[in-house]
Amino acid sequence: MGLESSDMSCFISDFVQKYGGYAVVDGGFATELERHGANLNDPLWSAKCLISSPHLVRRVHLDYLDAGANIILTASYQATIQGFEAKGLATEEAESLLRRSVEIACEAREIYYDNCTKGSWDLVENGNTTRRPVLVAASIGSYGAYLADGSEYSGDYGDAVTLQKLKDFHRRRLQILAEAGADLIAFETIPNKLEAKAYAELLEEEAINIPAWFSFNSKDGINVVSGDSILECASIADSCRQVAAVGINCTPPRFIHGLILSIRKKSSGVSDEDFVSYIGKWHEAGASLFGGCCRTTPNTIRAISGVLSNKSSSPFKS
Numbered sequence: 001m002g003l004e005s006s007d008m009s010c011f012i013s014d015f016v017q018k019y020g021g022y023a024v025v026d027g028g029f030a031t032e033l034e035r036h037g038a039n040l041n042d043p044l045w046s047a048k049c050l051i052s053s054p055h056l057v058r059r060v061h062l063d064y065l066d067a068g069a070n071i072i073l074t075a076s077y078q079a080t081i082q083g084f085e086a087k088g089l090a091t092e093e094a095e096s097l098l099r100r101s102v103e104i105a106c107e108a109r110e111i112y113y114d115n116c117t118k119g120s121w122d123l124v125e126n127g128n129t130t131r132r133p134v135l136v137a138a139s140i141g142s143y144g145a146y147l148a149d150g151s152e153y154s155g156d157y158g159d160a161v162t163l164q165k166l167k168d169f170h171r172r173r174l175q176i177l178a179e180a181g182a183d184l185i186a187f188e189t190i191p192n193k194l195e196a197k198a199y200a201e202l203l204e205e206e207a208i209n210i211p212a213w214f215s216f217n218s219k220d221g222i223n224v225v226s227g228d229s230i231l232e233c234a235s236i237a238d239s240c241r242q243v244a245a246v247g248i249n250c251t252p253p254r255f256i257h258g259l260i261l262s263i264r265k266k267s268s269g270v271s272d273e274d275f276v277s278y279i280g281k282w283h284e285a286g287a288s289l290f291g292g293c294c295r296t297t298p299n300t301i302r303a304i305s306g307v308l309s310n311k312s313s314s315p316f317k318s
């Protein structure tokens with residue numbers, strides 16, 4: 001898929017507008033892999049399953065689709081060429097695993113579509129029934145995720161990590177994932193301004209022709225984890241023509257409302273009840289993409305999907 005630049009920045013808003021004013025994103029991928037018995041105690045974390053158990057990756061995508069997600073994120077969050085090479089894989093093998101992460105998500109989507117009993121997920125559009133669409137977002141985790149030292153939650157990479165170093169680190173993976181057949185790129189758990197800038201510059205330099213979303217994480221509800229201003233981070237995203245949405249992930253639900261108000265753009269987002277009790281407020285604050293992250297499960301997503309579909313039948317402020 002390739003889009004004109006104006007189509008890219010409106011891609012998410014057009015999508016949510018067309019399908020009821022919101023979209024449901026999946027929840028914790030690694031969390032659900034572990035629930036199925038995967039041992040992710042490894043520098044590759046969830047991406048380890050791309051090597052050892054691709055069937056489980058497909059299973060987890062299907063769990064989230066069955067739970068009502070209509071945007072699923074690939075298992076590539078912690079999949080990096082450098083990380084695979086550190087395991088002894090050749091560069092070509094590493095690159096093909098990245099492509100595989102997108103293919104597996106697309107396969108799960110096909111299986112899901114095939115299994116949908118007619119009527120259950122159909123939307124009526126201009127009098128015709130259409131299939132409820134599912135988007136595949138290629139996940140890109142931050143440099144800190146590759147380091148596997150928790151620095152995606154501090155945003156502190158040290159002075160040696162420059163803008164150029166981050167761009168060099170991310171460039172090839174971004175190129176591969178953008179050409180692998182995903183509908184969009186999901187940059188997740190962005191902990192600082194520097195990395196947001198690196199992504200924005202790479203999207204431009206590489207002329208990436210699918211849209212992207214930027215998702216930051218926060219531990220105080222005010223700034224991103226590094227202490228950089230969420231507003232400054234969001235404006236880096238805003239000024240990039242390929243960025244179609246800005247949001248928050250892997251952040252305690254109690255912080256999300258304030259952050260949405262700060263960002264004033266689109267947002268994605270731990271007991272299930274807790275999580276779900278916030279959804280209406282987040283929607284009213286202007287968010288339109290709702291999902292989970294670590295420690296959320298298909299049950300969380302089912303509950304979110306339920307709340308939103310009930311709400312959309314009543315007048316909804318946005």
Ligand SMILES: [Zn+2]
Pocket residue numbers: 249250293294
């Ligand atoms: Zn997370």
